[in-house]
Amino acid sequence: MLKEMTELTEIGRVRCFDGWQLRYRHHSPVLGCDMVFSVYLPPQAENTHLPHLYWLSGLTCDDQNFVTKAGAQRYAAEHGVIIIAPDTSPRGDGVPDTEAWDFAQGAGFYLNATQQPWSKNYQMESYLLNELIPLINETQPVIIHKRGIFGHSMGGHGALTLALKNHTLFQSVSAFAPICTPIHCPWGQQAFERYLGADQEKWKDYDSCELIKQHGLPWPIRVDQGLDDNFLGEQLMTESLVIACENQSHKLTLKMREGYDHSYFFIASFIGEHIAYHAQQLEG
């Protein structure tokens, strides 16, 4: 198993801000398919191990949306942080899929499915925690106790829930336009019903607002949200996160950004602030 995990094939290497934007393929025993992920190594990585961030993307994305649109490399080079961008679901002909753009391939919701036919492959939570993180620790120049996580929309939900459940594994978290309470919005309800089944009690383990009720994080949550985001009211429900944090006296730094929508133009506008935020949180 370990040997299988370490067999990485480099499929991309591009110079970027004096570092390298890399892309790898590997077989994932956890997901039962081949997976692709990207790693940005800033120039400092030539000589030393560095703090690192996992970026989780949103619906319809693979690793390339963030790599090509967010403009993160400039700031990662400035602050000396490595960024790992995984895919958003298992992939390939052998993996069950649907016609819908917001369910199945491209929409793994960073959970472990329990229902057929999804449970065989849709194990993104285990993939990230038990396979990709050990693989990165083994193969990239990362400081293993300086690990942050951030993401967008479905990936914001993933970042928040994974951080809330693993606050010794991660030391910082932030999100752009996260799905704050998937158990209450159409995207989440559709996905959780099919991945996790009808018992809504089981859904709570993947809902940031529920997890904040159960236990908070020892460090703040940082969120940016565009006020012109078409998904804000029906799908993202930022207000629920505000209330959950207020009720638990949990520190939330929320920036509502006037005029910004849900796109990567919004992410690109504030990615520098998020990377600086994580770099500071991971300092010391």
Ligand SMILES: N[C@@H](CCC(=O)N[C@@H](CS)C(=O)NCC(=O)O)C(=O)O
């Ligand atoms: N149906 C639209 C909406 C989905 C959407 O906005 N997806 C966000 C994440 S929830 C995204 O990052 N899309 C890819 C991109 O903008 O590159 C699409 O296919 O892009």
